[in-house]
Each structure stands twice: as C-alpha cells, then as structure tokens.
Amino acid sequence: MRQSPKILAFDIFGTVVDWHGSIVREMQALYPQVDGNAFALAWRAGYQPAMQRVRSGELGWVRIDDLNRMILDAMLPTFGLAHLSEAERQHLNRVWHRLDAWPDSVAGLLRLKTRYTLCTLSNGNIGLLTNMAKRVGLPWDCILSAEVFRAYKPDPATYLGVAKVFDVAPEQVMLCAAHHDDLAAARACGLQTAYIERPLEFGATQVKDVSPQAGNDFHARDVLQLAELLGC
C-alpha cells in the first residue's frame, strides 16, 4: 500500500448522493402522472453531452445548474410537461440541490473527517454543492468544484487542481468515486483512487456492475467501509 493520502476528494452525484432515487421521489410528489424512473434517467443522460459542449468550447463556461436547465427545458415536452411555468421549472431544476445522501454517506464522512481533509470534487457548481451539503449534513472541510477550476472532469486541471489548492503532491490526494472512468482519469494524474459500489445508482431497473477493477487503491462497499479500510 502507498503512503496514506492527506486529502480525500469525493465525487458527488451517484457516489455520495442518490440522484436517481431523489428525482424519482420528487417526480412522484409533484408530477405523479410522469414515469419518474424514465424522467430521471433521461435528465441524467443529457448530462455528459451537455458538458461535452462546454469542454469542446462550443458553449464557453456554463455551470451545471444552467446545463441541467437546458436539458430539462428540452425534455419537458416529451414527458407531457411543456406547460410548466418558469417558477415551476426553476423549482424542479433545483432538485439537484435537494438530492438525498445514500444512507451511509454522512456517518462514513464523519468518521473519515477525524483523520483526513474531506473535499468535494464534482462537476456540480459550488452553490449547488453547498446547498446540498447543508440540507443533509455532509460535513465537507471544503467545497471544490469544476467551477473553481473552470474545467469539467475528466480534465486533468480538476484532479491536479485539488493537489495545488492544498499544496500537496498528487499522490497525497485520493479520489473516491463510484465511476471507473473518473477514477482512471484521476489515476492518470497521479492521484490515489477508491471505488465505491453504488449498484442502484441508476435505479432498480438498471443495476450497475460494481465488480472490482484493477488499478484502484481501495474498493469499498460504501463510505462506512471506506472509513474502515482507511483506519477510521
């Protein structure tokens, strides 16, 4: 095992919070006539292509709040919701600020916080991540975001940016995420990596393969087990 990291940087959507379940619940409450599962999956499916338009330079810098809104506006007619008012659209778009944490996240992070500096490293914007953390009690020491680095993951500027912010070597930072592509990009920058299993990230109809892949320093069932593996 390598030297213990100093900074744990967490991916957020899917890793720490359950975007799928939270959006399904919100849709059931607000628009029960809509298939919440299909709606959540469609919204999320627009995410990477939207960020790609920023990465390619087509859009300039646009925050996730605004990308989510662009995707939402485009998909509402498909789900019979073209009539939603501006206020209703704004409220629905802010569901990404109101995502619930996976049941183990807060307890696991509180344990990890006793020995490590915990930050977010998410493509979500700073305000979104702060509102989300305050609502459910995620105990970050620092909110870092693509917005700080003006670049979206997997741009190396994001992973290396964490090391620069804390004035440490890349290998003293560990990215913790439920996505192998995110972890692979971090590893290519010299970061340590921990995979966190989230088999239900896309809901019960699309169970995710969470089998271990080579290259990660740690593979944990959830954040509580990660705390155990890291001696907390």
Added chain:
Amino acid sequence: MRQSPKILAFDIFGTVVDWHGSIVREMQALYPQVDGNAFALAWRAGYQPAMQRVRSGELGWVRIDDLNRMILDAMLPTFGLAHLSEAERQHLNRVWHRLDAWPDSVAGLLRLKTRYTLCTLSNGNIGLLTNMAKRVGLPWDCILSAEVFRAYKPDPATYLGVAKVFDVAPEQVMLCAAHHDDLAAARACGLQTAYIERPLEFGATQVKDVSPQAGNDFHARDVLQLAELLGC
C-alpha cells in the same frame, strides 16, 4: 431594516481569527529572542503592498501563501533570522494556517449556521482557510476566497462573486468584517454589512478605534452578539 440576508460571508484575518496574538505566541515559542509584537506587525504591514502588486498586474496571480513567504523572506534579516533554513521558513510561513480563533468565533458561527449559509470571503487562499478551519473548528458551509475569483478584495468581483456563486441578489449577502474599508467596498456592490469590533486586532500596543460608522446594517461587539442581533 432590510430583508434578512441568506448568506453571511466572513472576512477572516482579524475578524474571525487573531493573527496578531497567534503570531506573537508562535514567535515566543520558536524564536523568543525576537520581539513578537514587532514581528507580527511588520509581517502584516507587508500584506497590502504585496496584494497591490497583484492587483496592479505586476505579479500575475499569486496566492497569499506565496505573498506571505515573499514578505517573510524580505524581513527575516531585520529580525536577526536570516539564518533560517528552507524547512524552518516553510514551517513559520504556515503559521497563517494555524491562527487561533477569537474566543467567541466558533460558538457564534455555530449559532448563525442554524439559520444562514456561512462562507468565508477572505484574501487567504483556499488551502490556508481550510486548514485553519479544520484546526480550530470553524463550521463553514463553504470556503470562498480571492483564489476562487482570481481577484483580491476590494475588487468588486469578490463581493459580487459570492452572490453569483449562490445565485442570489447582492443584498441577500451580508459581509461581516472588522474593517470598515472592506465593508464600504462590499456596500458599494450592494451587499449588506455587519461590523465586528476587534479592538485588539493589532495587539495591546495599538488598540483599534472600533466606534460605529454610518452605513453598516449591524454593529456587533463580537460574533456571538452578531448571532443575537440576527435572531439566532
């Protein structure tokens, strides 16, 4: 009184933490032959001129950690410390990460946190502010810094940047600071302002005039009284 703010943005050095007392104590412990009071005042006196070299464009973007180090290196000979090794200089420079909070800060912030989103708005860099907060338990919801906006206070980009990050109007942000010039610049951007008395910011030999000035929305003896004034 205006509408209640949503975001409280705190100045840090002098307002939340006692840089003078902390540096004096560190010098007494490490280099008791040096006049700690004069040393602390000299170091701080180099701060505004160093930032001015960044603001004017002479230096490009430089973080406070590096500005503090430039000032330190230049003043060490004056205090008979020209012999300090690179490791000793690095350690001493990090005293700015180890500043102690004023006795009321943590308790006052914990009360304010129940009703408001609390962030830093400091010229200190993100890593410095995070390490400082973790060491003494400052319960920020979010660390914002000149480093996020690539501009030093009193640049309007910093004050307006807080409002943009949280997607609120400038008047929904309140800057809380022990410095009237900082508050005046924030007010010019439309922020609400709260003055916090810190008569001993520069030590007992240079007691600061903390009498109220017109224009501030609140004037508080300390962070606990600010919590009281803001209904927490």
